[in-house]
Amino acid sequence: MNRVGQAVKKFLIEYSMLLVLLGLCLFFSIATLDTQIPTGSRGAEQLLPRMREITHSGGTILVVAKSSPEDREFTSFIKEESGFSDAQVLFLDGDSPRVVRAELERRASDGSVASAIVGTRSVSHWSLLLDRGEKYPPWADVPLIFPRKATSSNFLTPGNLKNVAGQSAVIAIIAIGMTLVIITGGIDLSVGSLVALSAVTAAMAMRDFFGGTDADWSGICAAVGVAVCLAALVGTLSGAMITWFGMPPFIVTLATMSIARGLAQILAEGQSVYQVPESFSWLAVGKPLGVPNEVVVMLVLYGAAHLMMTKTTLGRWFYAVGSNREAARLSGVPVALVLMIAYVASGALAGVGGVLEASRLKSGSPLYGVMLELDVITAVVVGGTSLAGGEGKIFGTLCGALAIAVIRNGMNLMNIESYTQGVVMGALILLAVFVDSLKKGQFVALVRRISARP
Amino acid sequence: MCKSTTDAQQPILKMRGICKAYPGVQALGGVDLDLSSGEILGLVGENGAGKSTLMKVLSGATYPDAGQIFLHQRPCELESPRRARDSGIAIIHQEMSLIPTLRVWENMFLASRGWVRRAEEVEETRKLVGLLGVDIDPHKLCRDLSVAEQQVVEIAAALQIDAQVLILDEPTTALSAREAERLQKLLGKLKQDGMAIIYISHRLEEILEWTDRVQVLRDGCTEDMFHTSQIERADLIRSMVGEDLVGEFPPRSRSKEQVLLSVSGLGRGNDVRSVCFDVKAGEIVGITGLVGSGRSELLRLLCGADVATEGTMMIDGTALRPRSPREALEQGVCMLPEDRKADGLFLERSVRENFAVPNLHRFSRFGLIREAAESAAFRRYASQMKLASDRVESRAVTLSGGNQQKLLFARWLCRECQVILLDEPTRGIDVAARYEIYQLVRMLTDEGKAVVMVSSDLSEVMGMANRILVMRHGTIAAEFENQSSLSQRQIMDVAFGNESS
Ligand SMILES: Nc1ncnc2c1ncn2[C@@H]1O[C@H](COP(=O)(O)OP(=O)(O)OP(=O)(O)O)[C@@H](O)[C@H]1O
Ligand SMILES: [Mg+2]
Numbered sequence: 045m046n047r048v049g050q051a052v053k054k055f056l057i058e059y060s061m062l063l064v065l066l067g068l069c070l071f072f073s074i075a076t077l078d079t080q081i082p083t084g085s086r087g088a089e090q091l092l093p094r095m096r097e098i099t100h101s102g103g104t105i106l107v108v109a110k111s112s113p114e115d116r117e118f119t120s121f122i123k124e125e126s127g128f129s130d131a132q133v134l135f136l137d138g139d140s141p142r143v144v145r146a147e148l149e150r151r152a153s154d155g156s157v158a159s160a161i162v163g164t165r166s167v168s169h170w171s172l173l174l175d176r177g178e179k180y181p182p183w184a185d186v187p188l189i190f191p192r193k194a195t196s197s198n199f200l201t202p203g204n205l206k207n208v209a210g211q212s213a214v215i216a217i218i219a220i221g222m223t224l225v226i227i228t229g230g231i232d233l234s235v236g237s238l239v240a241l242s243a244v245t246a247a248m249a250m251r252d253f254f255g256g257t258d259a260d261w262s263g264i265c266a267a268v269g270v271a272v273c274l275a276a277l278v279g280t281l282s283g284a285m286i287t288w289f290g291m292p293p294f295i296v297t298l299a300t301m302s303i304a305r306g307l308a309q310i311l312a313e314g315q316s317v318y319q320v321p322e323s324f325s326w327l328a329v330g331k332p333l334g335v336p337n338e339v340v341v342m343l344v345l346y347g348a349a350h351l352m353m354t355k356t357t358l359g360r361w362f363y364a365v366g367s368n369r370e371a372a373r374l375s376g377v378p379v380a381l382v383l384m385i386a387y388v389a390s391g392a393l394a395g396v397g398g399v400l401e402a403s404r405l406k407s408g409s410p411l412y413g414v415m416l417e418l419d420v421i422t423a424v425v426v427g428g429t430s431l432a433g434g435e436g437k438i439f440g441t442l443c444g445a446l447a448i449a450v451i452r453n454g455m456n457l458m459n460i461e462s463y464t465q466g467v468v469m470g471a472l473i474l475l476a477v478f479v480d481s482l483k484k485g486q487f488v489a490l491v492r493r494i495s496a497r498p
Numbered sequence: 499m500c501k502s503t504t505d506a507q508q509p510i511l512k513m514r515g516i517c518k519a520y521p522g523v524q525a526l527g528g529v530d531l532d533l534s535s536g537e538i539l540g541l542v543g544e545n546g547a548g549k550s551t552l553m554k555v556l557s558g559a560t561y562p563d564a565g566q567i568f569l570h571q572r573p574c575e576l577e578s579p580r581r582a583r584d585s586g587i588a589i590i591h592q593e594m595s596l597i598p599t600l601r602v603w604e605n606m607f608l609a610s611r612g613w614v615r616r617a618e619e620v621e622e623t624r625k626l627v628g629l630l631g632v633d634i635d636p637h638k639l640c641r642d643l644s645v646a647e648q649q650v651v652e653i654a655a656a657l658q659i660d661a662q663v664l665i666l667d668e669p670t671t672a673l674s675a676r677e678a679e680r681l682q683k684l685l686g687k688l689k690q691d692g693m694a695i696i697y698i699s700h701r702l703e704e705i706l707e708w709t710d711r712v713q714v715l716r717d718g719c720t721e722d723m724f725h726t727s728q729i730e731r732a733d734l735i736r737s738m739v740g741e742d743l744v745g746e747f748p749p750r751s752r753s754k755e756q757v758l759l760s761v762s763g764l765g766r767g768n769d770v771r772s773v774c775f776d777v778k779a780g781e782i783v784g785i786t787g788l789v790g791s792g793r794s795e796l797l798r799l800l801c802g803a804d805v806a807t808e809g810t811m812m813i814d815g816t817a818l819r820p821r822s823p824r825e826a827l828e829q830g831v832c833m834l835p836e837d838r839k840a841d842g843l844f845l846e847r848s849v850r851e852n853f854a855v856p857n858l859h860r861f862s863r864f865g866l867i868r869e870a871a872e873s874a875a876f877r878r879y880a881s882q883m884k885l886a887s888d889r890v891e892s893r894a895v896t897l898s899g900g901n902q903q904k905l906l907f908a909r910w911l912c913r914e915c916q917v918i919l920l921d922e923p924t925r926g927i928d929v930a931a932r933y934e935i936y937q938l939v940r941m942l943t944d945e946g947k948a949v950v951m952v953s954s955d956l957s958e959v960m961g962m963a964n965r966i967l968v969m970r971h972g973t974i975a976a977e978f979e980n981q982s983s984l985s986q987r988q989i990m991d992v993a994f995g996n997e998s999s
Contacts, residue, residue, distance in 0.1 A: 047535050141501070184898070355866055355867055355869075356862070356865045356866055356867060357862050357865045357866075357867060358865060360851060360854065360855060360858055361849055361858075363844070363851065364844055364847070364851075364855050365848055366838075367844035367847050368843065368845065370840060370841050371835075371840075371841055371842050371843060372802055372844075372855070373803075373822070373823055373824075374833065374835060374841055374842070375823070375827075375854075375855045375909075376823055376824040376827040376828075376856050377824070377855065378824060429671070430846075434844065434846050434847065434927040435846055435891045475668075
């Protein structure tokens with residue numbers, strides 16, 4: 045019993061950040077509960093099972109929708125997710141009642157009445173549909189299917205959760221590199237600027253060397269490679285100055301931050317670069333595996349980084365160097381190499397983040413990633429990594445990045461304005477650091493001391 | 499030499515039923531302690547017995563779970579170090595507590611309030627440090643001091659407070675005989691002036707000679723109380739360890755003829771100048787000398803921590819000039835550093851990781867660590883060192899000083915180097931464990947390894963080494979074959995530099 049208790053306690057201490065994350069999710073799930081008639085893809089989601097039943101038994105369906113963005117989402121969701129054939133489902137989307145009337149009339153006259161009519165909330169009050177039996181008797185018995193009122197959480201939908209993952213992907217990927225750097229006792233302020241540099245480089249390489257909007261996959265890959273390598277090179281530069289000349293990381297990366305941003309501005313002449321091929325956006329938002337590629341990239345990188353930090357010699361070296369550099373040196377750890385790897389990795393991962401950002405926004409701009417480094421550092425610190433170095437977990441950083449995205453997303457869903465969001469983010473940082481001090485027992489000691497005062 | 503003071507007088511300090519638990523260990527289980535003014539109380543016990551913890555409670559550095567402290571018969575809450583200082587309790591911590599980036603005089607007067615009176619404070623520093631007979635420039639940065647010099651500064655800093663109770667937690671681990679002697683005189687004088695002193699040490703001669711009473715702790719409880727005049731060394735050991743020790747030093751073995759390490763003309767700046775010596779396989783060479791004579795600096799050159807500017811060294815016939823510890827390790831030279839906290843341990847990492855760092859190549863394939871092999875190796879060396887293996891996953895900082903030293907020993911044993919440099923290998927280690935370490939060192943030489951051992955403890959050097967080198971001002975002033983005719987006096991004379999007189 046006691047041992048179970050100990051194990052539970054250990055787990056809670058180790059993964060306290062995971063608990064905080066789950067708590068946040070629970071909170072926003074409840075806070076965004078809402079009873080309404082669903083629109084858009086969620087309306088479609090609700091109706092899809094019914095539609096499947098009908099088509100299974102050999103029926104055909106008429107889908108009626110307006111041309112508003114919500115209704116478009118409704119129809120495109122059905123088109124993408126259901127896999128119905130054209131013979132099974134006919135879409136009358138984006139059309140005025142006139143076209144619908146004509147279609148009903150035509151079908152009534154040639155006897156090819158559909159087995160059901162599916163519509164969005166915005167067409168549910170059309171008298172044309174409600175009183176269909178009076179004008180076109182063959183339609184009288186055809187059921188009308190509209191989304192019904194339902195209580196659901198705006199936060200806890202598959203679509204929104206994917207959204208959260210997508211929003212956190214870039215920060216989370218860059219945070220891997222930042223975690224390495226912070227574990228060695230340093231800091232890298234240049235990542236935000238490197239995102240801009242890499243985005244601009246990738247877009248410009250495609251525009252100038254690989255045929256602009258007609259670039260093929262080899263061109264895209266080459267451009268991405270160039271961008272990531274350039275970012276890694278800047279990381280190498282920072283690393284070299286920090287390791288060989290013993291310059292403080294804060295100052296060095298403050299300088300490279302400024303240099304990288306300036307380079308991005310010069311390269312792009314202060315403009316955004318839009319001449320990229322359509323297929324470039326597949327890199328970030330394509331979904332060959334059901335979730336956007338950027339999320340896949342993020343998960344793969346986290347898996348690899350977690351393995352590296354827990355199971356390899358290099359991982360141990362990172363902790364050793366951060367915990368006590370002199371002792372590490374005396375133990376034969378190649379300190380300079382380890383530091384170098386940290387900064388190069390941080391640069392390269394910022395480069396990857398920049399490419400994904402460019403891919404998602406289909407352009408490269410020198411204004412990407414302004415102040416991003418602060419978000420990234422927040423993710424790392426919230427994830428339990430100590431700024432003093434020597435302590436921290438990759439897994440914690442993932443939780444930290446997700447927590448930030450969850451809070452942003454949840455507050456947007458709750459219509460909280462951005463000023464308040466700033467306050468909440470600050471509170472999150474304090475909370476995370478507080479949890480950390482709880483873990484170390486400092487808080488308990490403090491309470492004891494205060495309560496012991498005469 | 500020390501007269502036992504009257505016990506009739508009321509103790510000025512009373513501790514009653516002090517308890518303190520750390521996760522997984524009951525460090526103190528209800529300890530009582532009495533102390534009168536004008537008395538030196540020796541506090542002894544094995545590594546991890548709870549001595550430092552008890553003193554941390556007394557100095558306000560940790561808060562006890564239970565128990566009370568009475569100063570001058572009044573209960574008092576020592577909830578912070580500041581409070582304890584203000585109540586007249588000064589402490590010299592076992593682990594260095596100077597701030598490395600501050601100058602010596604700044605460190606000395608850290609706690610003083612109001613304006614900085616620089617000239618006065620520098621002068622005062624010079625005077626206090628001079629009391630111990632060591633010459634340290636008050637303007638030096640503390641990180642540039644050797645461990646021994648730091649200890650001197652700490653002692654001086656504690657003296658500077660107008661204290662009634664002075665606690666010294668292993669202050670002499672890196673001091674050589676001369677400084678220790680000075681300290682003894684100084685303590686004697688303070689005692690006459692009515693100060694109450696608690697003295698912790700693993701050097702039992704000091705305990706027996708300096709103190710009036712001895713309190714023995716074992717596993718967080720008081721095991722025994724003695725009047726020092728009424729006991730022998732053996733009694734003390736029996737009470738601490740619970741059994742008799744066979745002998746202090748294992749028998750010396752004969753060295754082989756093959757020269758493993760050969761150093762000629764090695765030097766760096768003014769710290770070390772043209773040092774020449776050989777070490778044969780199976781031999782222990784002891785190096786001793788005064789504080790600041792360049793002993794540790796020499797070892798740092800040999801293991802590549804500093805780069806030599808002149809001279810050569812040969813390992814088993816191949817020339818080597820290590821530019822980094824990594825190179826030296828690859829050639830089979832490793833060093834146990836003097837300052838384990840600054841140069842040895844990764845304090846916030848687990849015991850297992852601390853053990854494994856230089857040995858990772860042995861447990862890994864293609865950079866992937868095989869955890870089973872790692873744990874197996876740890877268990878093997880931990881049991882050889884009698885290091886409790888249930889603390890594998892706790893952070894190194896939670897181990898007691900002596901156990902930290904054992905951990906480092908286990909680390910370097912596992913590395914299996916040809917030439918092993920030991921800088922104060924028994925610093926802070928209790929008698930029983932010390933005997934184990936001597937046996938281990940002996941075992942290493944039996945396997946044909948070469949050992950260079952720097953130590954301030956003359957009896958240790960004379961008990962272990964085959965040959966003894968005495969250093970003075972960065973050079974080797976004399977070399978002795980360790981024969982029975984050799985006396986401590988002879989070595990001391992060379993170290994002080996008065997061999998001719
Ligand atoms: N901060 C801490 N966290 C957890 N355990 C601790 C901590 N400090 C000390 N301990 C444990 O408390 C026990 C007593 O330690 P303490 O340092 O008082 O021993 P000691 O008698 O001074 O030993 P040594 O002679 O080696 O200095 C040990 O088992 C030690 O591991
Ligand atoms: Mg101690």
